[in-house]
Amino acid sequence: MSFKVLKPGVQATLQAAPRSGTRHLGVPASGPADELSMALANRLVGNPSSACALELSFGLVSLEADADCAIAFTGAPVEIELAGDKVPMHRTLYIHGGETVSVGAAEAGARLYMAVSGGFLADDFLGSASTCLPAMVGGLKGRALRAGDTLSTGESEPSADVETPANMHQAFTHAFALRCVDGPDAELISGWESGQDYAATRRADRTGIEIAGSWPPLSNAGLKPSAPVFPGAVQLTPSGNAFILLPDSQTTGGYPHVLQVTRADRHLLGQIRPGDRVHFLKRTPEEAADDLRRKTAYFRDWLPDLVL
C-alpha cells in the first residue's frame, strides 16, 4: 500500500537504523534524532524498533492512505485527526483506504514519529535507509517530503491494538537535563561548573543545535587539527556559543570538543526546540555506561530490541 503526501510539513524525512562503518568516508550515521520515540512508534504497529518510519519536525503533515493499514504516532505531543475524528498518540490506529490522517503543530518537543505496519520503503545507501539530508541519500530521494510524494510501505501482518504503557511516555517540557562526560578538550573549560542555565538558539536542524549561555571564554579560540566527532559532541565555536552535533552532523571537526552528551540521553537532543532551556549534568564514562544500561533495562519488556 502507499500514502500520498497532501501536506509535507516543515521537514519530514524517512529514518531507520543509523548507518555504521561509513564515517571515515565523511558519511554520517543519520537515523532518527529521537531513537526512543521512533522505537515506541514502531512497537505499536508490530515493527522492529528501527524499522523505517517518518520523522516529522514540529508536525503539520497530512497523508492519504490508498488501502487499510495500522499506523501510530509518538514523540512531541500534537493533535491528530484520522478521517475527521480526533485520535490519540501512543496507540495503534487503523486507517482505511481513502482516509486522511492530519497532524497538528507541536508546542513542546521538536519531533514526532509516524510508524506504519511493515515500515516505509526507502532508498538504501551504504546499508541504511535513513535519509541523510546534506548528502541527499537514503529515504525518499535523499530529501524531505514534498506535497504529491508517494510513500510506499512494506508487507505486513495485521497489528494488535496496543497502547504505550503510561510509564514509558516521555514528559515534554521546555527544559532538558542532559547528562554528559568530558570531551577530549575539556581542559579548555577546566573552571566550568555544570548546572548552569543554557538555551537553544534558532540555529537547530538535523546536523546540530546551537546552545547559548555563559561558556568560558577560550584563551586560544583557534582551531585544532581536524579530529573525529560523533553525535552528542559539544563543540565551542568562534561565536562564543556551543554546538551539539546531531545524526546528520559532519564526521570530523576542528572546534574544541569540550563535552559529550552521553548515549543514554542523546535521544533527548532530537526534542530540543529553539528557546528551550538546557542544563548539563556531569558523569564519568563508567557512570554513563551504567545510565545507559539502566535506561535500556527500563524499556526492555516493551522494547526488547531498543538501541539508544
Place this chain on the structure above:
Amino acid sequence: MPEYRLFFLGDDAVAVQPNNRALRHPLARALRGSGEWIDTVPGKEVVAVHFDPRALRPTEVMRKLEDWLSSFSAEAFEPGKAVDLHLDCSAANAPDLQALADQNGLTPQEMLERVTRSDLVVDMLGFTPGFAYVEGVNPALKAERLAVPRQRVAAGSVGLVSGQLGLYGLSGPGGWPIIGRLTEALFDPARAEPFLLQEGQVVRLHLVDV
C-alpha cells in the same frame, strides 16, 4: 618504536594517538578490519573507534585496545593509482585566489603553479561525504581560514589552508579560502563507486583553460 596515547572522546568513543602520525592509516585499516567497532575514523592526529557501552564497558575498551596495540604491526598498503583532477580557476570559481596571491606576493598564475607542482597526496576523507584532505602543498604558501565562513561553497571547490587542500564533495558551508573548482565529481551516490578519492592516493592537479 611506536607509542600510543589513548583517551576518551566521550562515553562511547576512544581516540588512539600514535607518536608517528603516518601510523594512523594502517592502524585505522586494521581496527576496521577487526570488525569490533561500530565506526573507525581517522583524524589528523588520531584514530577514533566508536563502541556500544552496553556490549563493552569504557574501561574494558581501554584495556582491550591496549592489548590489541601491543601486538599491532603496520602492514604495507598499496594506495590506489594516482588520480588526475582538473581545476577551473575562473573568477567565479576561485573567489579567494587573487587575495591569496596578493598576500603571498605572487600572481594568481604563479600561485596556482606552486600548488599544482606540489607533491599532493590524499591524507584522508571526512567532514562531509566526499570531502578530501589533501596534503603536500608547498608550505611556503601562506593561507588562513576565512574570518567568516561562507554559507555556501559549491561542490568541487578547492580550498587552501596552510599546506593542505580541502576538496569539497558537497555544496555547503565552508571556511577555507577557495582557489578553484574541480571539473570532476568527488561524490556521486549514483555511481557504482560513489567516492572518487581514497586515502593515500597521489593527486595530480591540472589547470583547465577557461
